Amino acid sequence: MNQFLAQPQGETFKLFYTKLMQWFDDHGRHDLPWKPQEKYTEAQNIYHIWLSEIMLQQTQVVTVIPYFFNFIEKFPTATDLANADQETVLKAWEGLGYYARARNLHAGAKIIRDEFNGEIPLNYQDIQNIKGVGRTTAAAIISQGISRPFAILDGNVKRVMARVTGAMHPEKQLEKALLPFAYLMAAQNRPDDYTQAIMDFGATICSKSPKCDQCFWQDHCITHQHQKMDQIPAKKVKLIKKDIELYPVIIQNQHGELVFHQRIQESIWHNLYEFPHLDSHLDELENLFNIDNAKVLNIQELPSFKHILTHINYEVHPIVIQVVSYEDTLQFNDQVYTWVNAEIYSAYAKTKPTNDLLNIIHIQS
Ligand code: SF4
Structure with a gap:
């Protein structure tokens, strides 16, 4: 059964991509501190992106920024992080929540030190051997670190892609249904900016309560045309607390x-x-x-x-x-x-x- 509101067309994605990048150039966040900078080595820049990707899981940019600066001051490289004891790492993480991320970060740093000579491997398979780095985080690190086209599909991006395609799939089927479109989008130009752009757009415009009246895609958006913003993407099955x-x-x-x-x-x-x-x-x-x-x-x-x-x-x-x-x-x-x-x-x-x-x-x- 086709669970899209209408069959998604390749042309639609090209137009969405063009408008998204125009929006990003005018309104996106270009000053994030984990963006690669000349004053750092490539290994450090990649390390910063990895740190930020883990910190940003379920946490907003504004909350993450002071923690990010504190981390890179205390642990300037992945090896410094690996050599710290776990209590020091947890103390630096204190207040950011979801502590499994800090433990994974620390365990991941040890893998980087011991198996990859202290440098995060920029290989899609190897990078997923680092504890806590799954498919989407790997794609985000590689696309932003060395501007290679990899499809990211975190929670924010899934929401945007679901609304752009009108995907009515249950939560468990959504990622598989959207993956081909995520690849199509990532295969355009400027993969590093695209990754940042779609994450920013999902965080600020096509958010859980979308700001459709401020959105460049409103006239084309199938979800908006059907007024199904509160049904797409489908809600997660509620956890029993x-x-x-x-x-x-x-x-x-x-x-x-x-x-x-x-x-x-x-x-x-x-x-x-x-x-x-x-x-x-x-x-x-x-x-x-x-x-x-x-x-x-x-x-x-x-x-x-x-x-x-x-x-x-x-x-x-x-x-x-x-x-x-x-x-x-x-x-x-x-x-x-x-x-x-x-x-x-x-x-x-x-x-x-x-x-x-x-x-x-x-x-x-
Ligand atoms: S019109 Fe609304 S639902 Fe559609 S992409 Fe824009 S913000 Fe999202």
Whole structure:
């Protein structure tokens, strides 16, 4: 069954391409800091594009820019990034979210150092051996880095292509249906500018709520003619979210020191720091008065708050315990913790709820 509103024509794409590039020349972003620059080597320029492509996944340009500058200052090359320890990388990433990207970036840098002599390979097959680099990211890096025509099809570009072609396909079939048109577009001139242009257009004009009245394609757009902008592309099947209750315990001694727990289990917060947790609040609150190596002065429950992720709704129920400690360590809930002062824990990469809690209790993170 043909799931396009009308059969897409090659001529349509040529016209769209011409108008897109005119729009990009007049309105596109030409000053992005990861654009190749003469003051850097080719290897560094490619490294910058790779960094930006990973950072820009699910994150807006304006949010990414300060993180990008911080990264290239701390880790000027892929080898510098590979040689850093993971905590330093996670700390530099702190606040950007989706931490799997930071872990992949770090693992990818080690592959670049160990298998490719510190330089990102500009070969479509090899580059996909770098952890976290899939087909679209590979295409974006090569097309922008050395101006070769490779078809990108990330979320933004898929949305644009779906609307330009009137593709009504369910989400799972959409990429396959659009791939031939993505290649057709990429095969025109100026592949590096084209990649930037279509990403900019998807981010600013043909966005989730498209600004059709500002769009150069409005008179030709089949999706606009059928007024199906809210149906194309087809919506993703909604994830069923989990509800999880968290009971972090903030234990503070007479010197203002705290104890932290590093999450070792696989999760989006893998290897980040957080406060120790109770498994459940009601069962264990009474046990809090019996902490080895310390005398409990006060226990206070703070107001609960929510922390929402794409797949989990956390309800956070914090408890603050003030103690007088007698030793350098504290035994709590069958674990031994070391007291750390603000200078040390401010260098930790922490989970978002942990930083929120530090702000709530007026301690500078
Ligand atoms: S007219 Fe609207 S839906 Fe069509 S390409 Fe332009 S912004 Fe997107």
